[in-house]
Amino acid sequence: MALKDLFERDVQELEDAGLLFSTLEKLVAWGRSHSLWPATFGLACCAIEMMSSTDARNDLARFGSEVFRASPRQADVMIVAGRLSKKMAPVMRRVYDQMPDPKWVISMGACASSGGMFNNYAIVQNVDSVVPVDIFVPGCPPRPESLIYAVMQLQKKVRGEAYDQRGTHLPPVEGWTRP
Numbered sequence: 001m002a003l004k005d006l007f008e009r010d011v012q013e014l015e016d017a018g019l020l021f022s023t024l025e026k027l028v029a030w031g032r033s034h035s036l037w038p039a040t041f042g043l044a045c046c047a048i049e050m051m052s053s054t055d056a057r058n059d060l061a062r063f064g065s066e067v068f069r070a071s072p073r074q075a076d077v078m079i080v081a082g083r084l085s086k087k088m089a090p091v092m093r094r095v096y097d098q099m100p101d102p103k104w105v106i107s108m109g110a111c112a113s114s115g116g117m118f119n120n121y122a123i124v125q126n127v128d129s130v131v132p133v134d135i136f137v138p139g140c141p142p143r144p145e146s147l148i149y150a151v152m153q154l155q156k157k158v159r160g161e162a163y164d165q166r167g168t169h170l171p172p173v174e175g176w177t178r179p
């Protein structure tokens with residue numbers, strides 16, 4: 001076995017034993033993933049469930065994401081909660097552009113992800129056409145638990161611990177490399 005492989009095996013054993021043995025890159029990703037601050041962006045009924053995710057029962061604070069920011073300049077994750085009208089789309093894009101890099105997007109609910117029941121001229125049929133979405137949350141509306149699960153999945157993506165449905169390892173999401 002090559003020396004490098006031996007070293008990596010030792011590192012893995014130490015990490016499995018609970019010892020923190022990491023690179024700076026991993027440490028930064030770990031810190032980022034536990035302080036994902038959402039920009040306040042509720043659009044419709046889904047927003048009520050989003051607000052409920054921070055209450056005493058659901059307590060999104062356990063995952064470091066309870067600090068909803070009124071200013072996009074202090075936020076790094078946009079939760080699009082509800083249907084997006086075409087009139088509102090440029091405003092949402094502006095808010096997204098004002099968020100500092102790296103940044104991520106969660107599309108919450110059927111309306112945000114696919115237009116839901118509003119298959120008409122006024123509603124954007126997928127917010128991914130306006131901003132790059134990292135996580136889609138199904139449901140009408142999704143329960144707060146679903147949103148919390150989505151935040152946990154996003155944390156994995158930020159730390160580079162995510163896999164696709166075929167078991168292929170996905171690289172860490174670097175927000176600044178996207179359009």
Ligand code: SF4
Pocket residue numbers: 044045046081082083108109110111112116139140141142
């Ligand atoms: S998915 Fe359902 S709850 Fe959410 S905005 Fe659409 S209609 Fe409202």
